[in-house]
Amino acid sequence: MFERVLIANRGEIACRVIRTCRRLGIHTIAVYSEADASAQHVRLADEAWPIGGPRPTESYLRGEVILDVARRSGAQAIHPGYGFLSENTAFARACTEAGIAFIGPRPESIDAMGSKAAAKALMEQHAVPLVPGYHGADQAPDTLAEQARRTGFPLMIKAASGGGGKGMRIVRSETEFADALASAQREAASAFGDTRVILERYVEHPRHIEFQVFGDTQGNVIHLNERECSAQRRYQKVLEETPSPFLDTARRTAMGAAAVAAAKAVNYVGAGTVEFIVGQDGEFFFMEMNTRLQVEHPVTEETLGLDLVEWQLRVAAGEPLPLAQDQIHARGHAIEVRLYAEDPDQNFLPGSGKLLKLRLPTPSRHVRLDGGVIEGDTVTIFYDPMIAKLIVWDTDRPQALQRLRDALMQCEIVGPKSNIAFLERLARHPVVVDGRIDTGYLDRHLNEFLAGDAPPADRMLFAATVAALLNDEKAAAVPPTGSSDPHSPWSQADAWRVGHAGKRIVALSLHGQRYEVEAHGYAGNYTLNHGHDSVNVSGARLESEALSARFDGQSQRVPVRSDAARVTVHDDAGHRYAFERAAAFAWQSKEGAGGNQIVAPMPGRIVLVKAQAGDTVEEGQELLVMEAMKMELALKAPRAGTIDSIAAIQGDFVEADAVLVRFRD
Structure with missing residues (x-):
């Protein structure tokens, strides 16, 4: 086993890896950006090294700097967590060449699955079911448009590289295709530096079910059961659980076998996830493989009684898998939700700021918390605004849902706005309670989950x-200062x-x-x-x-x-x-800017300007698109009128509250 491990990540996952390493007696080495100098993963690690500026490109994505820290600190292995460099083939290869173990799959496996198009071609060769579509190398707009017509509508455009819902668009008619393609390619270029896309027939009302797989250097590959991730908003997972309420034994066996076949096709080593799209009739199709640990891995751990990070460490050190397939036995039901600094009533606008109060339920056998911040910390604008993952376990699904409701009720976040009330409504909604939710339900019925402005009873x-x-x-x-008489009327x-x-x-x-x-x-x-x-x-x-x-x-x-x-x-x-x-006798209403200007809701980069000074526009018309906190935000006209001036051009980085558009009075 390794004696010194560097964690090339931050926040919740870095803290998660550190906890397992400490239990195993492994010395941990953290890295941090300027924005994270006082972060919890820095405080928890045995030692920590600075690696650059606050933006990921200035720090956590600088593989050569992280490798230099690994050499200088004597690290024997690097755990990449998820995100950042976790699926970067060049970084994995550089680690191997430097004689430092990369706690993840071989570079060749990442390469094979890093491109959705290449992965589909490979799965086709190994008889893993695929959704009809196009994953060819010719990316000319005319070719893509023709392939879209052949695939048929509705269809899904997906970025060929990356994941997390970035660069994905549903297109329901040919007239929408060109604009949707351009938008998906912009987002893919920003998130992954790659504009290539694939096209897939869109399966109506599908479910998203993924299988955790694990392989070792001896050639053993097994699966650790499924996770249902069908509760999604804009392709981002909102609630994950295991076992899936949809699968029966026969379907579980068939999907598990397909997941293992997919992993064996790339000689997989370490933790990975094979994701499937599942139709209402139970037919399933390979979607993609994530060659890393997943955010939702704790639900698997809670039902199996395993530590998947420990498995990663042991496999990377050359040990065989601790268990065989027939030794995997699940018990009970586990559910995970993520507490975010975001405003659901404002289109889930990511938030930032100091956590003035952070109250979470007490951990127990039934409640687990994986977090990277504590009260008094700041949620910055530079990274994902997740505050903590809340995981609950109980003997069956109804009891686990009740545990979730009770745990959410105990949560309180003061500072940036949070999604707690949204999650509370989600955990009580009939489609979730009955296990009937599909991947598009939240987007189709979002108002059912939002508090809105309804007055209280x-x-x-x-x-x-x-x-x-x-x-x-x-x-x-308490008696007033200078008074020692608690019975004084002035003390009441x-x-x-x-x-x-x-x-x-x-x-x-x-x-x-x-x-x-x-x-x-x-x-x-x-x-x-x-x-x-x-x-x-x-x-x-x-x-x-x-x-x-x-x-x-x-x-x-x-x-x-x-x-x-x-x-x-x-x-x-x-x-x-x-x-x-x-205040009981004073009320100062904060007047907004009215309808005469548009301001930046947060710091970000302008990626598209769709109007100019002198234009006459309608209320709700999209005028600019900005990218902030890994998502695109459409800035729309607050009223009908004529634009007086636009103070930003494509590519500009703007600060929060900067006036971007002014209207004539």
Whole structure:
């Protein structure tokens, strides 16, 4: 076994690898960019070396610099994690030439599967089922258009290199093909430096099911069962689970055999994933192979009781696979979701900023957390905005889903916006509960999963108000400075007044809407008024993040979390309402820029300018396209009107809040 391993990655996966290495007694060496000098993977590693600027091209993608650190630090092996250099053939080969083990497949295997087109040609030779389409070398626009007509519509355009949903477009008619192709090629060039694409017949309402495979240097290859990844938004996985609720024993056996055949076709060594698209009738087709560890590997680990990173280390050190195929036995059901700094109500706009508060459930046999940040850390603009992976396990799927709901309810993120409320709705949606979701369902029915601007029910508003009152009273119970008498009336926060009952105004804000509740009473007994609605509250108490009280005589328990700045409550359906506290007698509305300009929502690069000064445009018309945090964002006209000026050209890097387009008054 290795004694010194360098992790050529950052964030959650670097921390994940470090944990396994520490358990095995392996000395860990981290690398970090300028933006990550104080990151958790740097603090967890036994030693850490700087490798350049904040952008990936200035640091984590600089293979020659990382190799130099490996030599100077005495590393015997390099673990690439996922992303960055994990599927870079040149880097894997350079490691081998330098006498440093690359903890991953052979360069030839990465080459064979690195191009979707080449992989399909190879799978065709080994009788692995393929979706009809085109994966040829001729990439001329006329050729692609002709092959699209032959394949038929709807079809899928895919970047020949890379993955993660980048460079993928669904095209439903011939008239859409040219624009979709150009957009896919732009995105592929930016993400992978390669504009080549393949075309595939689009399977309507498909499921995405992948098989974890493992090979060793002795020629053994096995699979470690499947993961269902059909809950996707814009081809990005949102929820992963094993076992798949769709597969029966016969289908599982057939797909597992095909996955092993695909891995053997490239003499595969290490951890890999063979991905299949599955029709509603159960027919399956090879999609691609990821020659690395996957983000969702923990669900496999939880059901099998294995550590796949340990397997990677042992295989890379020349050891045989620890188990044979007939020794793989799954138990229970596991589900993974990813907590992101993003705003689902704003088209999942990635966020950044300091994590002012990060509350996550306590890890247990049923709950696992894989993260790369802690409270007080900053989610930067330079990398993926994932905060943590939440993995749950239980004896069956219904129990695992309930574990997931309970765990999400315990999560709270203050700072950048997060996707927690979106995930809570997802975990309760009937298509997820019944196991009926397909890869396009979220995109077709996204509004069913978004909180939107719907006002809270009065019961939720009153519950939040009671929690705020109890929180304020507890905070005010400490005697004021200079007073030693806890029984002094000036030490109480009961709104006492000479000659009449006191009144307090509790002001809360939700989705930019202000709510004022008039409160009379103290110590858990109140009369609350909001507009024409009122309620009498008695016996209210806050215990273990729950409010118990009698509302007009009816006893209720409401999950709640409260402090001086905010109150979060959940209704019976598990929907989250995150109220901000507001000043009781002062309200300053923040006026936006109105409809006279477009500003950059975050730092990014302008990749397309589709209008010019003097143009008359319609509301919602796409004017610019910018690339930020690994995704394209369409910037659209806020109203109909005439453009006065455009302050950016294609290729410009712009800062957040920079004014890009101005309209004439």
